[in-house]
Amino acid sequence: xxxxxxxxxxxxxxxxxxxxxxxxxxxxxxxxxxxxxxxxxxxxxxxxxxxxxxxxxxxxxxxxxxxxxxxxxxxxxxxxxxxxxxxxxxxxxxxxxxxxxxxxxxxxxxxxxxxxxxxxxxxxxxxxxxxxxxxxxxxxxxxxxxxxxxxxxxxxxxxxxxxxxxxxxxxxxxxxxxxxxxxxxxxxxxxxxxxxxxxxxxxxxxxxxxxxxxxxxxxxxxxxxxxxxxxxxxxxxxxxxxxxxxxxxxxxxxxxxxxxxxxxxxxxxxxxxxxxxxxxxxxxxxxxxxxxxxxxxxxxxxxxxxxxxxxxxxxxxxxxxx
Amino acid sequence: xxxxxxxxxxxxxxxxxxxxxxxxxxxxxxxxxxxxxxxxxxxxxxxxxxxxxxxxxxxxxxxxxxxxxxxxxxxxxxxxxxxxxxxxxxxxxxxxxxxxxxxxxxxxxxxxxxxxxxxxxxxxxxxxxxxxxxxxxxxxxxxxxxxxxxxxxxxxxxxxxxxxxxxxxxxxxxxxxxxxxxxxxxxxxxxxxxxxxxxxxxxxxxxxxxxxxxxxxxxxxxxxxxxxxxxxxxxxxxxxxxxxxxxxxx
Ligand SMILES: Nc1ncnc2c1ncn2[C@@H]1O[C@H](COP(=O)(O)OP(=O)(O)OP(=O)(O)O)[C@@H](O)[C@H]1O
Ligand SMILES: [Mg+2]
Numbered sequence: 191x192x193x194x195x196x197x198x199x200x201x202x203x204x205x206x207x208x209x210x211x212x213x214x215x216x217x218x219x220x221x222x223x224x225x226x227x228x229x230x231x232x233x234x235x236x237x238x239x240x241x242x243x244x245x246x247x248x249x250x251x252x253x254x255x256x257x258x259x260x261x262x263x264x265x266x267x268x269x270x271x272x273x274x275x276x277x278x279x280x281x282x283x284x285x286x287x288x289x290x291x292x293x294x295x296x297x298x299x300x301x302x303x304x305x306x307x308x309x310x311x312x313x314x315x316x317x318x319x320x321x322x323x324x325x326x327x328x329x330x331x332x333x334x335x336x337x338x339x340x341x342x343x344x345x346x347x348x349x350x351x352x353x354x355x356x357x358x359x360x361x362x363x364x365x366x367x368x369x370x371x372x373x374x375x376x377x378x379x380x381x382x383x384x385x386x387x388x389x390x391x392x393x394x395x396x397x398x399x400x401x402x403x404x405x406x407x408x409x410x411x412x413x414x415x416x417x418x419x420x421x422x423x424x425x426x427x428x429x430x431x432x433x434x435x436x437x438x439x440x441x442x443x444x445x446x447x448x449x450x451x452x453x454x455x456x457x458x459x460x461x462x463x464x465x466x467x468x469x470x471x472x473x474x475x476x477x478x479x480x481x482x483x484x485x486x487x488x489x490x491x492x493x494x495x496x497x498x499x500x501x502x503x504x505x506x507x508x509x510x511x512x
Numbered sequence: 513x514x515x516x517x518x519x520x521x522x523x524x525x526x527x528x529x530x531x532x533x534x535x536x537x538x539x540x541x542x543x544x545x546x547x548x549x550x551x552x553x554x555x556x557x558x559x560x561x562x563x564x565x566x567x568x569x570x571x572x573x574x575x576x577x578x579x580x581x582x583x584x585x586x587x588x589x590x591x592x593x594x595x596x597x598x599x600x601x602x603x604x605x606x607x608x609x610x611x612x613x614x615x616x617x618x619x620x621x622x623x624x625x626x627x628x629x630x631x632x633x634x635x636x637x638x639x640x641x642x643x644x645x646x647x648x649x650x651x652x653x654x655x656x657x658x659x660x661x662x663x664x665x666x667x668x669x670x671x672x673x674x675x676x677x678x679x680x681x682x683x684x685x686x687x688x689x690x691x692x693x694x695x696x697x698x699x700x701x702x703x704x705x706x707x708x709x710x711x712x713x714x715x716x717x718x719x720x721x722x723x724x725x726x727x728x729x730x731x732x733x734x735x736x737x738x739x740x741x742x743x744x745x746x747x748x749x750x751x752x753x754x755x756x757x758x759x760x761x762x
Contacts, residue, residue: 193604193641195602260598261598262598394616394617397609397617398609398612400597400598400599401597401599401609402595402596402597403561404561404590404592404595405592405595405597405609407560407561407581408559408561408585408589408590408592408663409585409609409610409612409613409663410580410581410582410583410584410585410586410612410613411581412581450600454600454643455600456599456600456601456605
């Protein structure tokens, strides 16, 4: 059905796409010294691409995660994958040393992240989802427990680690947009492309899946299978974003809800686009401000955390009536 | 459809206890019985929503679990007892999901006509563009039923369809059930707590108590003082109106 609301949303999305382009152009061109144009571009273009990829992964993963959990105030960072990421990197440096190929080669280290996070999420959440009948509370509870579990192992490791090794480790753990991991751009794009291709059927089912297990089954959809596959996809997309820019998936909460509020629709094709565009605008415009107004004094993650926190409270308070 | 020796346990407690019955094709069958008797569980099992522990559910010559879910969704539709949908969805969009088994996400002109008809059946024309989370409980229930009707299947299973509906809409609902059966030849299985609706509008009644079938038969066979008082443990009187048995309980 091509309803009026659907067309109105399409217009909103086109406008947002234009804003994304505008922000990207501004990011590339503001205060660029014409004498060193190509040098400036060689620094700025990879950063821009990394931000766009991160916004894409987080924006898409957040909407999908919220829809399969059937709750709009959760973000995939509740799965505990961020602390698993931190643990993996610490463990690699601890066991193999920061000079080893596992830690020094960005692509190898990225592959390790993807495999471990993917396997862990499938085992833990795939199993848990079936055992608990897709009970969101258990998923969130286990996520919280895992977060502190991974966190305490990680801090134990850092305590017995060689201080010099710890120094090198820190730079990969607190990645920010001023310190992006642009070596893995191609690898990430490939992962995302494979992910979208492999999950295209499940993604198309998202609208039906959000009707709940009984209704989806009634309409002939294999609910459990699709949920399992999508959950794995969410984890891998988050792994991509985390590996590129560090743990900022809290942003997913903001952009997913902004998109839901703006578009007021159930169509995931539109919701995901909206969330992705919001993410791109926030990241690129935010980084522009961080670099040129605050001259890097405050990293963008601070803004996202503060802004996200306030927005989260607002959501909690306004959702009470439901 | 034929059900044999169906059994289901929850945490060691048997909630459906070797239930066997045959669903007469092209008729209206009502399931009645006290809360917790196992009606919804039986409905869930015969529509593949709930896994059984033992027994057979034969649907058109093949066990229900061997059917492709997608194929089944064109032959059998179910409205479950509780439905929580959290999406921003209008009534019309919800009803359109009933066409999903046929058209996927792409609604054809033919689908639109069927959706229109289902909406008109449930008298939802005026509110078809409203969001379902902004409707009253009864209005939402009617929208859910319209979705099941739009699914246009030979077998229609409705778990407490009159739940939340006022007398006018509940009666209208029951008339629609009759039309689905008489005019369109569908087989309708409902769970009802209003015994008189079951008596007036169905062909057969299956009475459940404690996970077992207490009585299965035509309306006249089941609607007796003795059977009903035994099942519900309440005093009953049976009267006859328009040749149909109706009950008074107190
Ligand atoms: N998911 C479940 N887990 C544990 N027990 C369950 C579950 N679902 C149902 N039961 C139990 O099974 C029994 C039968 O439940 P069922 O929903 O089939 O009853 P019902 O006849 O539909 O009742 P009502 O008229 O209240 O809808 C009840 O005792 C109920 O407590
Ligand atoms: Mg019930």
